[in-house]
Amino acid sequence: MTSNAELPVWAPDLVHSSIGFTVRHLVVSKVRGKFGRWTGSILMDEHDLANTQVDVSIETASVDTGVEQRDNHLRSADFFDVEKYPKMAFTSTRVEKGKDGELRLHGTLTLHGVTRPVVLDVEYAGTQKDPWGGMRAGFSARTSLDRKDFGLTWNQLLEAGGVAVGDKVEIDIEIEGVKQVPAPAAV
Numbered sequence: 001m002t003s004n005a006e007l008p009v010w011a012p013d014l015v016h017s018s019i020g021f022t023v024r025h026l027v028v029s030k031v032r033g034k035f036g037r038w039t040g041s042i043l044m045d046e047h048d049l050a051n052t053q054v055d056v057s058i059e060t061a062s063v064d065t066g067v068e069q070r071d072n073h074l075r076s077a078d079f080f081d082v083e084k085y086p087k088m089a090f091t092s093t094r095v096e097k098g099k100d101g102e103l104r105l106h107g108t109l110t111l112h113g114v115t116r117p118v119v120l121d122v123e124y125a126g127t128q129k130d131p132w133g134g135m136r137a138g139f140s141a142r143t144s145l146d147r148k149d150f151g152l153t154w155n156q157l158l159e160a161g162g163v164a165v166g167d168k169v170e171i172d173i174e175i176e177g178v179k180q181v182p183a184p185a186a187v
Contacts, residue, residue, distance in 0.1 A: 008043070011040070017174055017176050018172075019056075020033065020171070021172070037061075041054075046127065049095055049103060050096070050097060054091075055090070060080040060085060092105055105141065106119050109150075118145060120143045122140070136177065147167055
């Protein structure tokens with residue numbers, strides 16, 4: 001088993017990566033959004049993905065659904081409360097190999113001051129040398145969570161029944177990681 005200190009770091013290429021979400025709106029449709037500012041690192045053991053470690057930090061104020069009024073409401077104390085909770089974070093705890101090469105990435109998500117376990121279903125697309133001599137790795141990950149579990153409880157009852165915002169949030173992540181080249185040792 002390789003220690004994580006010996007594993008190469010893969011940094012997300014933010015131009016080719018995304019963290020998005022989907023939630024029901026007014027019972028009949030879905031709203032999609034994404035986060036524009038985030039950082040992360042992947043310590044990946046290419047020979048045994050079970051040794052991989054993932055850490056991500058997301059700026060909650062960077063939420064973007066394409067509608068400024070809605071985004072400002074999401075930033076307010078009704079939802080993310082970005083003044084009090086400017087970041088959310090995911091830290092992996094273990095990787096489980098699934099069937100057909102899929103992975104289950106277990107970890108903790110801290111959102112709105114609440115830390116809870118989450119599991120992401122991950123598809124590893126492999127590695128590829130890019131045209132500039134670097135190495136790239138691709139991952140697609142998905143999970144669902146109940147926003148109430150993280151204290152995000154604001155809602156509005158509808159006249160015909162139901163609520164304005166669904167509780168179930170679908171998370172959709174695409175990562176293109178770039179293998180970082182270690183700096184040469186000082187002489």
